Amino acid sequence: MDIGAGAKEARPVRLPRASPIDIEFSGVSISVEGPGGLCSRSQNGKKLLLKNLNGRFQSGELTAIMGPSGAGKTTLLNVLTGFSTKGMSGCVRALGRVKSAHGSPLRKQSCYIMQDDRLMGHLTARESLELSAKLRLPRSVTAKERQLVIDDILETLGLAVSASVKCCSLSGGQKKRLSVALELVNNPPVIFLDEPTTGLDSSSSVQCMVLFKQLARGGRTVVMTLHQPSASLYMMLDHVYLLGKGGCCIYQGAPQMTVPYLATFGLLCPLYHSPADYMLEVATEDQGEYTKKMSDAVIADLGMNAGESKWRKAIGNIPDHPLPAARKASAVGKIWSGCQEEEQQIVLLPSEDDLRPVSELGKFRILLGRALWQIHCEWAVTQVRAVFHLMVGVLLGMLFSGASTDGGRTISNLGFLLVSLVYLSYTSMMPAVLRFPSELPVIQKELFNNWYSLISYYTAYLTAGTPVQMVHCLLFCSVAYFGSGQPNEPFRFFMYVLICELVMLRAEGLGLVLGTLVNPVNGTFLGALLTAVDLVFAGYIVLVSDMLQFFQWSSHLSYLRQGFEGVVVSVYGFSRETLGCPEEKNMISEGQGTYCHFRYPSKILETFHIKDDNYWLVDVPVLCMWVIFLRITLFFTLRWRMKS
Known part of the structure; x- marks a missing residue:
């Protein structure tokens, strides 16, 4: 002062x-x-x-x-x-x-x-x-x-x-x-x-x-x-x-x-x-x-x-304010004396007839501006995350280069598709777990003091943050998809990106919910544990047909199963042409080479019990419902956290 x-x-x-x-x-x-x-x-x-x-x-x-x-x-x-x-x-x-x-x-x-x-x-x-x-x-x-x-x-x-x-x-x-x-x-x-x-x-x-x-x-x-x-x-x-x-x-x-x-x-x-x-x-x-x-x-x-x-x-005769003489002579004492002698002058703005508060839509726009400004202030972090997505995309593209067109490397290419989903899940979930705990005290104070409503803050937060996450996902998918030599067909690339975006949003939603329910240490542990369980039921490590009947039904709760089915259909479904195999691998005479079974995309889908129709009838709708359900759950858990 x-x-x-x-x-x-x-x-x-x-x-x-x-x-x-x-x-x-x-x-x-x-x-x-x-x-x-x-x-x-x-x-x-x-x-x-x-x-x-x-x-x-x-x-x-x-x-x-x-x-x-x-x-x-x-x-x-x-x-x-x-x-x-x-x-x-x-x-x-x-x-x-x-x-x-x-x-x-x-x-x-x-x-x-x-x-x-x-x-x-x-x-x-x-x-x-x-x-x-x-x-x-x-x-x-x-x-x-x-x-x-x-x-x-x-x-x-x-x-x-x-x-x-x-x-x-x-x-x-x-x-x-x-x-x-x-x-x-x-x-x-x-x-x-x-x-x-x-x-x-x-x-x-x-x-x-x-x-x-x-x-x-x-x-x-x-x-x-x-x-x-x-x-x-x-x-x-x-x-x-x-x-x-x-x-x-x-x-x-x-x-x-x-x-x-x-x-x-x-x-x-x-x-x-x-x-x-x-x-x-x-x-x-x-x-x-x-x-x-x-x-x-x-x-x-x-x-x-x-x-x-x-x-x-x-x-x-009790003195009103026995401030020490040394303190009275100081600058602070002079301010205090002035405070005692005259009241603060206030010009009132405006009359009571004009005291309509800002609408919730207006507050949403203001909060959206704050959220976008926060992203701008954290631009270095945003850039670092984008660079890491590009680097990992390049690395996966180099490791799995050509696997999509080689029938002898189909299992490796399926591993690439699953690794892509798991990478997007972890990189979107873990920051989300840590996101809300750092902001909750400020939000709680502002909500309690009636700055805005929770719905205004919540919608502004999602509107500002979701596009950034989707752009990062698109950067990774573009580099990894084309770098690994996946089919150069626009509709297949779109289907692949759509599934990856939904998986990323679903994982981020779970991270945000955990961030509002538990502390960051427990949140990261639970997030990693739940993702590992979903990974087991994805249908790649253990085929769905090899599971017990109970676990076959339970696998439908794994968002990675819908994600894995979706990306497999986007790459191998919808009547894709027969894959090539190296000539030496087709030489079965004289005991040389092996039979290239997965050169036929239909055999891949049949082995993993995947149907083309599942993409639009099951995988995309279920992932969309997961995203919507977790966003609604996040609102109520956030409201509960504010009240507690």
């Missing part, structure tokens, strides 16, 4: 309209299987992670959920956001106008910025913001207004100087501020953050806290989890919600009231000791077992004050 720029005159930020929303919850509990905790009680073998939590987080305030490790900070945040509600009881309400002119629920008016910065590494900071703005700003916003929003946010968050830097090269503080910037585009009234200062140095932490304070001063409800902030960061907060062991709330109120509150229990914070550190020592029961007593006091306090804690506002 450009500290010097922060001291300049505040620049107005142009954002859409947003109505203030308060978050209120009561009786919130979370139970899981396991033994009970300190202030939780094991009931029917279940442990309460959160126990009877009540509270209210107001708009215009910076609220921090604090507590020791394992107290349930992130669990409570997940409940409030709706990210995870399994085993939950209680009620979470939004107070205020929680619906827009088009009936959008609260979840569509809030955002959740997770602890790990989930960003597309191949995009720059400006490109990421442009994508967010195109997807989330109303369709009535012009391109010029959209650029004004992007420029203002970059300037306000101190990202202008790093706007052209790719996300993977940003520092920790810059990534955190960019994560906030991406969600700030549509001015959400509620912002949730999970430990935003974790992993940052003190300077970056202060800069981020100043930013969050400014966002709260703009009328938003900003709720975050903090583990152990410094004294200066602690005093920047407006409201503290402290959890003790067992998921009980032991304090909720202003940070300035921490010391007086603890004094009511006989806990005196030592002079020059950070109230935040001392509060956590109390929460971990290093100062004694006060968790149950303080939890009961919080509940009683809320009951006597109509749900409002008497410690919420600083009273008396």
